[in-house]
Amino acid sequence: MADNIDEIIGKYSNAGRSDLLDALQEIQEFNGYLSEDAVVKLSKQFNLATTKIYGIASFYDQFRFVQYGKFHIKVCNGTACHLSDSKPVIKELEKLLRIKHGQTTRDAMFSLEEVPCLGSCGLSPVMSINNEYYAAVKTADIKDILESLKKSDS
Amino acid sequence: MENNLQFLKEKVLLNQTAAFSKEIEEKLKILRHEKIIKPIIYVGASSCGLVAGAARTISAINDYLCEKQILADIIEVGCIGLCAEEPIVDIQLPGMSRISFKRMFSEDVANILDGVFNNTIASDNVLGQYRQKNLQAWDNVNYIDEVEFFAVQRRIVLEYNGFINPTSIENYIAYGGYRAFVKTIYHYTSNDVCKIVEKSELRGRGGSGFPAGKKWKIAHDTASDQRYLVCNANESDPGAFIDKSIIESNPHKLIEGMAIAAYAIGAGKAYIYIRNENTLAISRFKQAVEDAKAFGLLGENIFDSGFNLEIIIKKGPGAFVCGEETAMLSSIEGKRGMPRFRPPYPAERGLFGKPTIINNVETLCNIPYIMLNGPIWFGQIGTKSSKGSKVFTLSGKIKNNGIVEVEMGTNFEEIINKIGGGIKNGKHFKAMQLGGPSGCCITKENLSLKVDYEEIANYGAIMGSGGIVVMDQETCMVDITKYYIDFIQKESCGKCIPCREGTQRMLEILEKITKIPKDEASHQTLERFKGVMQLEKIAEVIKDTSLCGLGKTASNTFLSTLKWFRDEYEEHIFDRKCRAGVCKELRTFYIDVDKCTGCNACMRKCPETAIIGTVKYPHFIVESKCTGCGICFETCKFSAIFVK
Numbered sequence: 171m172a173d174n175i176d177e178i179i180g181k182y183s184n185a186g187r188s189d190l191l192d193a194l195q196e197i198q199e200f201n202g203y204l205s206e207d208a209v210v211k212l213s214k215q216f217n218l219a220t221t222k223i224y225g226i227a228s229f230y231d232q233f234r235f236v237q238y239g240k241f242h243i244k245v246c247n248g249t250a251c252h253l254s255d256s257k258p259v260i261k262e263l264e265k266l267l268r269i270k271h272g273q274t275t276r277d278a279m280f281s282l283e284e285v286p287c288l289g290s291c292g293l294s295p296v297m298s299i300n301n302e303y304y305a306a307v308k309t310a311d312i313k314d315i316l317e318s319l320k321k322s323d324s
Numbered sequence: 325m326e327n328n329l330q331f332l333k334e335k336v337l338l339n340q341t342a343a344f345s346k347e348i349e350e351k352l353k354i355l356r357h358e359k360i361i362k363p364i365i366y367v368g369a370s371s372c373g374l375v376a377g378a379a380r381t382i383s384a385i386n387d388y389l390c391e392k393q394i395l396a397d398i399i400e401v402g403c404i405g406l407c408a409e410e411p412i413v414d415i416q417l418p419g420m421s422r423i424s425f426k427r428m429f430s431e432d433v434a435n436i437l438d439g440v441f442n443n444t445i446a447s448d449n450v451l452g453q454y455r456q457k458n459l460q461a462w463d464n465v466n467y468i469d470e471v472e473f474f475a476v477q478r479r480i481v482l483e484y485n486g487f488i489n490p491t492s493i494e495n496y497i498a499y500g501g502y503r504a505f506v507k508t509i510y511h512y513t514s515n516d517v518c519k520i521v522e523k524s525e526l527r528g529r530g531g532s533g534f535p536a537g538k539k540w541k542i543a544h545d546t547a548s549d550q551r552y553l554v555c556n557a558n559e560s561d562p563g564a565f566i567d568k569s570i571i572e573s574n575p576h577k578l579i580e581g582m583a584i585a586a587y588a589i590g591a592g593k594a595y596i597y598i599r600n601e602n603t604l605a606i607s608r609f610k611q612a613v614e615d616a617k618a619f620g621l622l623g624e625n626i627f628d629s630g631f632n633l634e635i636i637i638k639k640g641p642g643a644f645v646c647g648e649e650t651a652m653l654s655s656i657e658g659k660r661g662m663p664r665f666r667p668p669y670p671a672e673r674g675l676f677g678k679p680t681i682i683n684n685v686e687t688l689c690n691i692p693y694i695m696l697n698g699p700i701w702f703g704q705i706g707t708k709s710s711k712g713s714k715v716f717t718l719s720g721k722i723k724n725n726g727i728v729e730v731e732m733g734t735n736f737e738e739i740i741n742k743i744g745g746g747i748k749n750g751k752h753f754k755a756m757q758l759g760g761p762s763g764c765c766i767t768k769e770n771l772s773l774k775v776d777y778e779e780i781a782n783y784g785a786i787m788g789s790g791g792i793v794v795m796d797q798e799t800c801m802v803d804i805t806k807y808y809i810d811f812i813q814k815e816s817c818g819k820c821i822p823c824r825e826g827t828q829r830m831l832e833i834l835e836k837i838t839k840i841p842k843d844e845a846s847h848q849t850l851e852r853f854k855g856v857m858q859l860e861k862i863a864e865v866i867k868d869t870s871l872c873g874l875g876k877t878a879s880n881t882f883l884s885t886l887k888w889f890r891d892e893y894e895e896h897i898f899d900r901k902c903r904a905g906v907c908k909e910l911r912t913f914y915i916d917v918d919k920c921t922g923c924n925a926c927m928r929k930c931p932e933t934a935i936i937g938t939v940k941y942p943h944f945i946v947e948s949k950c951t952g953c954g955i956c957f958e959t960c961k962f963s964a965i966f967v968k
């Protein structure tokens with residue numbers, strides 16, 4: 171595992187354009203998001219304009235330009251979950267956290283993401299918080315779940 | 325270990341005789357885990373199993389074995405397809421048939437294992453036992469192939485899914501794996517392979533249904549110094565998880581299929597494009613590639629045949645449109661995943677300008693069987709125009725959520741009611757969506773439709789990649805259409821204006837008809853109505869004027885739900901009613917004055933302050949303020965609130 175971004179970018183010194191997405195993925199895996207600094211460095215390495223890199227990265231769902239919260243909440247909105255009322259779950263989370271999906275709370279505690287399918291359609295609606303799964307989520311339980319996470323952190 | 329590998333290479337793979345000697349058979353039995361000295365416990369640990377709690381089950385099994393001082397091996401396997409009944413655990417005692425248990429949560433472990441080790445099976449959790457030659461069957465335990473979920477299926481691609489160890493190349497070879505590949509590179513020229521596959525009439529399973537052999541031949545016949553094979557495992561339509569499940573459960577099967585395909589077209593490099601989120605599938609595939617390489621089945625000069633192959637994993641950063649073949653190529657080249665014009669077709673000019681064949685995971689997994697058993701064998705399975713089998717995922721309001729494989733020609737009624745076990749919670753079937761957001765709905769009256777490319781096309785639907793989403797009477801067809809259009813609208817790459825803008829307009833219009841207009845100025849009313857009038861036209865225009873399949877199929881769901889459920893649309897528009905009760909904003913709640921005690925609970929909870937009243941006197945809901953959220957309905961202890 172690399173120690174910093176420079177090291178990761180260094181690995182791509184002989185790389186061609188087709189390795190750009192791999193580089194972006196590796197940086198995001200390391201940092202949790204793509205910082206301005208990283209994009210600037212990549213643009214030098216790959217000899218591409220920063221706007222071009224931003225344009226490519228923003229095309230794909232995976233890449234983010236803000237950091238995740240301490241607790242990253244993913245709510246599945248695949249078809250099966252949609253049919254079992256995942257939208258109200260997302261709405262409730264947005265209401266309680268006061269952010270929209272795709273955003274991070276100001277205290278960097280929570281971030282919220284709506285994902286296409288977590289692959290557990292039999293247990294819908296499903297959400298995952300830092301890779302811990304919550305099956306058959308009810309809107310009424312969400313407040314307690316968030317509270318207990320906050321408590322576990324302090 | 326070393327020993328086994330050498331044995332498998334020399335005595336099994338390089339030995340192309342039909343029957344093995346007794347000695348080899350005996351050794352294979354050990355590698356197939358048919359002959360064991362200590363018990364083996366197999367735990368279904370693919371995505372569905374893990375979400376259901378397979379990891380906790382495994383640690384409970386470990387605790388149990390420790391406590392009882394029993395020596396046994398635990399092997400993590402893939403998914404047999406019955407995702408709704410996970411965690412599924414199989415147990416094999418020396419000399420006995422393998423027996424399978426469903427819903428084995430950590431708290432059930434001790435009870436079930438006690439039963440097995442003391443020869444008294446607790447029947448509640450039993451799924452069934454496997455039919456295995458030379459092994460003693462359990463008394464009074466049904467066979468797994470008699471369970472209706474499996475009995476109607478014809479498993480070719482899924483044959484060993486959930487049964488063999490996905491992380492063991494030995495296990496795969498012991499079950500006949502890589503024989504087809506070795507046979508191919510020793511006995512056939514690349515031209516032969518193209519011909520055999522063409523003769524088998526295998527059609528691409530990724531959606532278009534194009535004959536695989538024909539496509540290969542084009543790439544094979546195009547002069548070039550380099551050719552590429554790309555395996556399409558992007559699979560991003562909601563409700564489909566076929567490719568993911570296959571790779572998690574039997575990655576070597578796909579590698580074998582890819583290797584044969586690469587040989588046929590003369591590609592030295594093969595890519596697999598798989599969504600970044602599918603971490604388990606990626607790690608199992610990666611491991612399998614490394615094992616195959618160490619074995620000499622990938623890399624330079626494979627088995628001294630002169631054929632080289634390198635497999636490269638490309639992690640797709642998440643875009644539905646990258647499933648479209650030319651968009652996928654752009655993405656592999658490090659660009660935005662946007663489709664290009666065809667022709668030239670990728671088979672002539674694809675990745676980096678070289679001839680490239682793109683095939684779906686399921687298509688490629690059929691190849692080893694065709695090479696091994698011949699095109700005539702394959703041609704006997706299925707119907708006249710569609711040979712072989714097709715894998716489907718079942719999700720939505722169906723009892724047996726999961727992944728299933730049926731012979732072409734099976735009708736959907738059987739898939740839904742027999743394999744799928746019918747509708748959950750005693751509700752009724754309303755419709756099923758075939759092919760995800762680009763697909764169409766199939767109604768109850770049309771369930772006798774057969775799984776067959778031609779027949780499905782005649783009905784006006786598409787096979788798609790095989791996701792079936794089942795809906796019951798509590799599903800609103802307008803809402804589900806809105807959901808799919810929303811998906812397409814977000815995933816549209818933005819290249820063609822009709823698709824980019826048109827789907828957004830469609831979504832807006834659909835959103836408007838699922839709401840009660842409030843504070844609307846008169847010109848807005850007019851616009852809303854104009855929208856409704858134009859909806860069908862927009863849908864047709866998007867279909868006719870988009871470049872790639874995403875736009876061309878974007879309105880399918882809308883047009884098919886409109887065709888079959890026009891009355892529901894009309895109800896939404898004219899009566900402002902949603903019969904399924906899904907479109908929340910069309911609901912208005914009322915208070916039954918005779919039942920209301922004036923407890924004030926609903927009034928305090930109402931986020932819109934739409935409820936007025938004095939304590940101890942019946943309350944009243946102000947219709948124009950009510951958003952239909954239903955909180956009051958859930959709050960009321962006296963059932964005084966009802967929806968009309």
Ligand SMILES: Cc1cc2nc3c(=O)[nH]c(=O)nc-3n(C[C@H](O)[C@H](O)[C@H](O)COP(=O)(O)O)c2cc1C
Pocket residue numbers: 527528529530531532533534536556557558559560561644645646647648649650682683684685687688789872873874
């Ligand atoms: C929007 C869109 C998404 C697609 N997604 C997939 C996919 O996820 N997997 C797939 O195999 N094919 C997908 N396809 C079809 C591919 O373009 C291509 O036809 C297929 O991979 C060819 O393989 P086959 O001949 O084995 O079916 C998609 C097509 C379109 C237009």
